[in-house]
Amino acid sequence: MLREFLEADHADLQSSFAYPDVRLWNPQLASDRDVAEFVTARNDWSEGTHASWVVAQAGAAGRLVGYVSLHHIDAANVNAEIGYWTAPWARDRGYAVLSVRAAVTFAFETVGLVRVQLLHAVENEGSCRVALAAGFVIEGTSRQSYRFGDGLLHDEHLHSRLRSD
Numbered sequence: 001m002l003r004e005f006l007e008a009d010h011a012d013l014q015s016s017f018a019y020p021d022v023r024l025w026n027p028q029l030a031s032d033r034d035v036a037e038f039v040t041a042r043n044d045w046s047e048g049t050h051a052s053w054v055v056a057q058a059g060a061a062g063r064l065v066g067y068v069s070l071h072h073i074d075a076a077n078v079n080a081e082i083g084y085w086t087a088p089w090a091r092d093r094g095y096a097v098l099s100v101r102a103a104v105t106f107a108f109e110t111v112g113l114v115r116v117q118l119l120h121a122v123e124n125e126g127s128c129r130v131a132l133a134a135g136f137v138i139e140g141t142s143r144q145s146y147r148f149g150d151g152l153l154h155d156e157h158l159h160s161r162l163r164s165d
Ligand SMILES: CC(C)(COP(=O)(O)OP(=O)(O)OC[C@H]1O[C@@H](n2cnc3c(N)ncnc32)[C@H](O)[C@@H]1OP(=O)(O)O)[C@@H](O)C(=O)NCCC(=O)NCCS
Pocket: 021, 022, 025, 026, 083, 084, 085, 086, 087, 090, 091, 092, 093, 094, 095, 096, 097, 098, 119, 120, 121, 124, 125, 126, 127, 129, 130, 133
């Protein structure tokens, strides 16, 4: 299920942020920022620029297994970007694909967007597999477009899904 962030998630968030591949591929999340501040910001959707969830096992006290966020929501151009990670203890069980699909359904059916785009470093094969399995086509490669957690600029694949796909 996708749900809001709870205080009980703090330790799982901290250990996920510290995990090497999350630090590498999601550097904007995996800094040494305060987890409580992150949780407050992610639960506050009031500006309409993002919608972010904990991906959790089903049930009232389901443990965090990942994160998914629609960000850079652009109301004028009815589009957004999507980002995600799966906690190291929950990999390879389909959580990333399921949660990306659910967030995209929300984007199209609840927010009314027409396009969601997704960018990942070309070397991040796992993320490319998630994108393709969630129905995002590759539009091309953005060259040296993002500084990842190793401090280097990487080429990224640009994927998208349209409401009309
Ligand atoms: C990439 C990541 C999100 C995958 O999460 P996950 O929940 O394990 O992915 P899923 O179980 O939904 O797997 C989806 C598909 O990707 C494949 N896959 C997952 N990780 C992979 C990897 N490291 N290398 C190759 N394929 C991989 C799975 O085998 C599956 O393939 P299938 O569709 O043929 O069955 C996770 O490894 C992660 O959080 N990595 C670090 C942070 C990151 O890369 N975030 C994305 C930034 S754009």
